[in-house]
Amino acid sequence: MAYEIYCKNCGRKLLKYEKYERKYKSPVACCKKCGKEYIDPRCHELAIEGIPEAEFKVTNGIFLFIIGVLIAWRGFYLFGMRMLGTPDSMQWLLPTVILLLGLALIIGAIIDLIRILTGSKKRKYERLLEESRVRISSDEYIRKLKNLGYLREGVSE
Ligand SMILES: [Zn+2]
Numbered sequence: 001m002a003y004e005i006y007c008k009n010c011g012r013k014l015l016k017y018e019k020y021e022r023k024y025k026s027p028v029a030c031c032k033k034c035g036k037e038y039i040d041p042r043c044h045e046l047a048i049e050g051i052p053e054a055e056f057k058v059t060n061g062i063f064l065f066i067i068g069v070l071i072a073w074r075g076f077y078l079f080g081m082r083m084l085g086t087p088d089s090m091q092w093l094l095p096t097v098i099l100l101l102g103l104a105l106i107i108g109a110i111i112d113l114i115r116i117l118t119g120s121k122k123r124k125y126e127r128l129l130e131e132s133r134v135r136i137s138s139d140e141y142i143r144k145l146k147n148l149g150y151l152r153e154g155v156s157e
Helices: 058-078 093-117 120-136 139-148
Strands: 002-006 013-018 028-030 037-039
Touching: 028 139, 037 139, 058 093, 093 120, 120 139
Parallel strands: none
Antiparallel strands: 002 013, 028 037
């Protein structure tokens, strides 16, 4: 399900996003129309929220890999089928799309697993954490996060 947020000042649509989207950078953004600052709900300050452990779960990659194999296998299987209502010249299209989707998932899962196992993913998050620490070391930045509603009561600084 997609969410939308609008500028509180001028009403312009600021962004549309899916709930699972997460970015690890400053959540402070500016309305392109009126310049008013707002909080991008996709963005998270790692120095405040901590590094998400779920990003390092090998089981997620293995799960995606298996889904990819099943989808690719399905696409491969469809090559031998004739689809009713589809012209002969287009019979290859759907199986090819499904097969490529499955292969993309497999490759994505393998790359993610390699990055986790070699520690390169960890290093990337440590770098992002350090950048976040630098940002939140500024009192002015913390005040801005509070004013914009990113830091609420109960959230430690
Ligand atoms: Zn605006």
